[in-house]
Amino acid sequence: MPKNAKIIVVAMTEQGLIGASGHIPWQIPEELRLFRELTSGHALIMGRRTFASIGRPLPDRRTIVVSRRLPATPGIEICCDLPSALRLAESGAGKIFFAGGVGIYRAALPLADQLSISWIRGEYAGDTYFPPFSANEWQEINEEDYGLFRRVLYRRR
Ligand SMILES: NC(=O)c1ccc[n+]([C@@H]2O[C@H](COP(=O)([O-])OP(=O)(O)OC[C@H]3O[C@@H](n4cnc5c(N)ncnc54)[C@H](OP(=O)(O)O)[C@@H]3O)[C@@H](O)[C@H]2O)c1
Incomplete structure (x- = not known):
């Protein structure tokens, strides 16, 4: 992995749903814990x-x-x-997580080294x-099942 590994992190249903009226459609504390970790x-x-829906800077993260x-x-x-957000993030030492929403994910897809997808089970509006x-551009490298969802880590092929 490069110094600033670039990782898309998302929770979505099999249909690709990620949001509802400015918020996350489900409440799954285990998934939030994994995101924090x-x-x-x-x-x-x-x-x-996305920042407005979180409402505050998240602790221990830039x-x-x-x-x-x-x-x-x-x-x-x-x-x-x-691009300027990425340059700023690359001035630090850590990994860089693209945390949504749609425009960020779209622009990050060609740039990311890895995808962390929590595949949420069930139907949500x-x-x-x-x-x-x-x-097919992504290869699964790890999968963990948490019941309400499974988290899959992919790397670019
Ligand atoms: N399930 C998940 O993992 C997950 C993750 C993240 C978000 N969400 C959900 O997704 C929804 C929010 O996502 P969203 O797509 O509506 O909004 P968003 O991407 O969070 O915010 C859109 C705004 O961000 C700026 N922006 C985004 N991409 C940009 C780009 N490439 N270049 C320049 N500016 C850009 C623009 O701000 P300005 O208008 O100020 O210029 C744009 O109006 C919420 O429901 C949230 O809960 C879910």
Whole structure:
């Protein structure tokens, strides 16, 4: 892995659903715990609406928000596009996690080294979907089953 491994982290249903009215459609504490474990000590890059839905900078992580209109906010760094967010994240030593939403995922798909997908079981209502991607470009390297979801780690083939 390069110094700043670039990893997309997402929880989605088999249909690709990731959001509902600005929030996550499910409440699965175990999944949030894994997200915290995976990303702590590293940098997160997220879109403005994802940051708004979290509502605060996440502890122990560098939070870089991509937005052209968000005013300066304590505890986060703001960039107007993904390339500048990436340059900023690469100035640090840790991994770089692309944490959504759709525009960030779409722009990050050609750049990421790995995908961490929590495949959520069950049917949920919602309005926001992970962008289409070619599964055959990604090789599964680890899978863990947590009952309500399974987390699969992929690396680029
Ligand atoms: N299930 C999951 O793992 C997961 C993860 C993340 C988010 N979500 C859900 O997804 C929804 C939010 O996602 P979203 O797609 O609606 O919004 P989003 O990507 O979080 O935010 C959109 C805004 O971010 C900025 N932005 C995003 N991509 C950009 C790019 N490539 N270049 C420049 N600016 C960019 C723009 O901000 P400005 O308008 O300020 O310029 C844009 O209006 C919520 O429901 C959230 O809960 C789910």
